[in-house]
Amino acid sequence: MRESKNSYKSQITVNELSWKPTKDHKNILEKINITFDKGNIYGIIGPNGSGKTSFIKNLLHFVEPDKGNIMIEDVNLLDYRRKDLAKKIALVPQNTTMDSSFLVYDVVMMGRVPYQKRFAEASQSDIDIVTEAMILTDCYSFKDKEVDMLSGGEAQRVLTARAIAQDTEWLILDEPTASLDVKHQIELMESLVKLKKHKNKTIITVLHDINIAATYCNQIIMMKDGKVHSHGKTEEVLTKDKLREVYEINFEILDNMKNGKKYYIPYTCD
Numbered sequence: 478m479r480e481s482k483n484s485y486k487s488q489i490t491v492n493e494l495s496w497k498p499t500k501d502h503k504n505i506l507e508k509i510n511i512t513f514d515k516g517n518i519y520g521i522i523g524p525n526g527s528g529k530t531s532f533i534k535n536l537l538h539f540v541e542p543d544k545g546n547i548m549i550e551d552v553n554l555l556d557y558r559r560k561d562l563a564k565k566i567a568l569v570p571q572n573t574t575m576d577s578s579f580l581v582y583d584v585v586m587m588g589r590v591p592y593q594k595r596f597a598e599a600s601q602s603d604i605d606i607v608t609e610a611m612i613l614t615d616c617y618s619f620k621d622k623e624v625d626m627l628s629g630g631e632a633q634r635v636l637t638a639r640a641i642a643q644d645t646e647w648l649i650l651d652e653p654t655a656s657l658d659v660k661h662q663i664e665l666m667e668s669l670v671k672l673k674k675h676k677n678k679t680i681i682t683v684l685h686d687i688n689i690a691a692t693y694c695n696q697i698i699m700m701k702d703g704k705v706h707s708h709g710k711t712e713e714v715l716t717k718d719k720l721r722e723v724y725e726i727n728f729e730i731l732d733n734m735k736n737g738k739k740y741y742i743p744y745t746c747d
């Protein structure tokens with residue numbers, strides 16, 4: 478891993494990032510410039526096909542930029558060894574079905590692989606971290622179930638527990654609430670707030686639900702057509718004008734008396 482000459486920064490910096498899946502394809506991501514600072518919960522929002530998942534794939538080095546770069550704490554993402562990157566950033570993927578007969582407990586324990594020597598048994602610390610991650614995501618009661626027997630929402634919680642067990646400073650989630658019932662949506666988002674507050678994690682999460690983003694994220698990145706349309710503090714980004722420009726629909730914005738945040742109601746003109 479090559480260190481840059483600059484002073485150490487606790488940031489992920491995305492510089493002029495452009496990406497296309499093949500040489501002849503048009504750009505899916507276009508000149509993205511953004512800095513993620515530690516200690517925040519970032520919500521990435523935007524319409525279908527605006528490039529949110531493609532952006533995340535670049536952040537995790539699943540694909541490589543065509544132009545620009547991504548620096549993680551002053552080191553180019555492309556220079557990280559896979560195992561070192563797995564100790565820095567964990568991912569909760571979108572809608573993954575787990576087609577195997579592994580037990581829930583074993584899948585969550587896979588989050589500890591970057592820290593374990595080959596063929597070594599789990600340490601007491603691994604077991605404690607895995608247990609804590611399962612309790613936080615409400616998976617402990619079905620830890621001995623086979624994962625291919627789980628409902629979509631249960632599977633999503635197991636994958637979240639596995640990412641938490643990876644114990645990284647950065648946690649990236651792609652639509653983590655998509656298949657969860659309303660109670661588990663709230664519980665998952667509250668567990669992310671706890672991870673930020675008590676374990677010093679920085680969260681970057683793709684969300685479709687603007688009200689969930691408004692309630693739990695203190696920073697928003699709003700994408701449209703492969704570009705960052707606007708980014709910054711949640712209430713400064715989630716304005717009627719900006720939301721209309723991006724989603725092509727109107728929004729009524731109310732005060733949410735329960736939590737002091739805003740509440741967003743979409744509506745059409747006719």
Ligand SMILES: Nc1ncnc2c1ncn2[C@@H]1O[C@H](COP(=O)(O)OP(=O)(O)OP(=O)(O)O)[C@@H](O)[C@H]1O
Nearest residue numbers: 498499502505523524525526527528529530531532
């Ligand atoms: N490997 C690929 N080959 C061709 N097109 C791709 C590829 N990956 C993404 N795209 C296209 O890039 C665009 C952005 O896709 P992406 O999945 O990043 O959007 P998204 O904002 O995450 O969408 P959604 O909200 O529907 O999940 C889409 O039009 C998609 O079809």
